[in-house]
Amino acid sequence: MALNERLLEWTEAELRVDGRALDVVRAPAAVLSADGDQVDPKAPETVQLAADLVATMRVSPGCVGLAAPQVGVGVKVFCVDVSGHPKTRDHHGTFVLCNAEVVDSSRNEKAREGCMSVPDLTGDVKRAGRIVVRGQLPGTGEEVTVEANAFEARALQHEIDHCYGYLFLDRVAGAHAVYARKTYL
Amino acid sequence: MTLHAITVLGHDRPGIIAETTHRLAGLGLNLEDSTMTLLRGHFAMMLICAGDARDTEIEEALAPLTADGRLTVTVREVPEEQVERTDASSWVLTVHGGDRPGIVSRIIGEVAAVGGNVTDLTTRLAGDLYLLVAEVDLPAGVDAEAVRRSLAAAAAELGVGVTLRAAEADEL
Numbered sequence: 001m002a003l004n005e006r007l008l009e010w011t012e013a014e015l016r017v018d019g020r021a022l023d024v025v026r027a028p029a030a031v032l033s034a035d036g037d038q039v040d041p042k043a044p045e046t047v048q049l050a051a052d053l054v055a056t057m058r059v060s061p062g063c064v065g066l067a068a069p070q071v072g073v074g075v076k077v078f079c080v081d082v083s084g085h086p087k088t089r090d091h092h093g094t095f096v097l098c099n100a101e102v103v104d105s106s107r108n109e110k111a112r113e114g115c116m117s118v119p120d121l122t123g124d125v126k127r128a129g130r131i132v133v134r135g136q137l138p139g140t141g142e143e144v145t146v147e148a149n150a151f152e153a154r155a156l157q158h159e160i161d162h163c164y165g166y167l168f169l170d171r172v173a174g175a176h177a178v179y180a181r182k183t184y185l
Numbered sequence: 186m187t188l189h190a191i192t193v194l195g196h197d198r199p200g201i202i203a204e205t206t207h208r209l210a211g212l213g214l215n216l217e218d219s220t221m222t223l224l225r226g227h228f229a230m231m232l233i234c235a236g237d238a239r240d241t242e243i244e245e246a247l248a249p250l251t252a253d254g255r256l257t258v259t260v261r262e263v264p265e266e267q268v269e270r271t272d273a274s275s276w277v278l279t280v281h282g283g284d285r286p287g288i289v290s291r292i293i294g295e296v297a298a299v300g301g302n303v304t305d306l307t308t309r310l311a312g313d314l315y316l317l318v319a320e321v322d323l324p325a326g327v328d329a330e331a332v333r334r335s336l337a338a339a340a341a342e343l344g345v346g347v348t349l350r351a352a353e354a355d356e357l
Contacts, residue, residue, distance in 0.1 A: 026312070118314065119311075170279050171279075172277070175319055178316065
């Protein structure tokens with residue numbers, strides 16, 4: 001799998017604004033179930049939102065990704081950083097994508113997921129283990145295509161789902177695939 | 186050989202399953218299907234077992250479980266059920282949103298209206314969030330898109346979100 005060099009070198013320093021740690025909203029907040037709006041990736045408010053998402057992810061224990069609806073903003077922007085996770089295979093470090101969509105996917109795998117917006121439940125979700133995602137970088141608006149596998153692929157699908165108003169609960173494998181959380185990070 | 190449906194409900198503690206199954210084994214009963222979970226912290230187990238013991242003997246054997254008054258046990262002989270092969274399609278239905286009375290009845294009513302059968306159901310209340318996940322068989326010929334639309338309309342009335350998707354089984 002070829003890593004995207006542009007995403008690998010990207011850091012939030014490119015945004016040139018300070019991110020603020022925001023409050024994370026929890027289900028059943030309506031914003032989590034609404035299809036997010038497309039954004040202008042060059043708009044100052046998108047750049048600020050991108051920085052805020054990264055800052056909020058950084059201060060949240062165990063958080064490997066955060067989407068705009070989770071901070072109460074109904075738009076298609078998210079950040080991920082799976083670099084420190086044991087299930088990660090290949091990864092691109094920290095990056096933010098706007099208006100992202102999955103353009104190709106394969107190799108379904110089931111794993112248990114949690115979400116900061118659904119703090120009391122976890123669930124088994126089948127997702128592609130290899131995906132191709134297309135989106136735009138905040139600030140420059142450059143179009144990027146990223147190939148991801150394993151845990152990074154899962155994180156991307158989880159965050160893109162948020163941008164379209166879906167929670168992992170909408171994808172759980174069955175009635176006995178939802179669990180009350182016993183340990184909190 | 187007879188079949189017996191047994192329920193054990195009440196205060197959770199370590200050892201309930203070990204004790205129950207030990208006593209059933211002592212009667213020569215064979216555990217067939219069973220399910221156990223915690224419902225808002227309450228122990229809840231249902232099982233079907235087969236053997237030659239009568240209901241009254243099973244009740245007697247399980248009586249010590251209920252001695253402290255914190256567990257309830259019921260035993261009832263049940264007939265063999267023939268599980269019919271069907272050409273129904275299998276779906277997973279998820280509903281989540283703010284808790285309010287009537288979510289399950291309204292949503293599952295839409296499933297029943299087209300002859301759909303719920304084969305598994307879990308609901309959870311976590312804080313303000315109410316979640317329903319059901320496995321549903323829809324009879325052959327039912328238009329799943331139409332069901333999806335009627336579910337979406339019911340969900341909109343309730344102010345909750347609903348998804349209905351095909352239950353995938355990967356044959357290996």
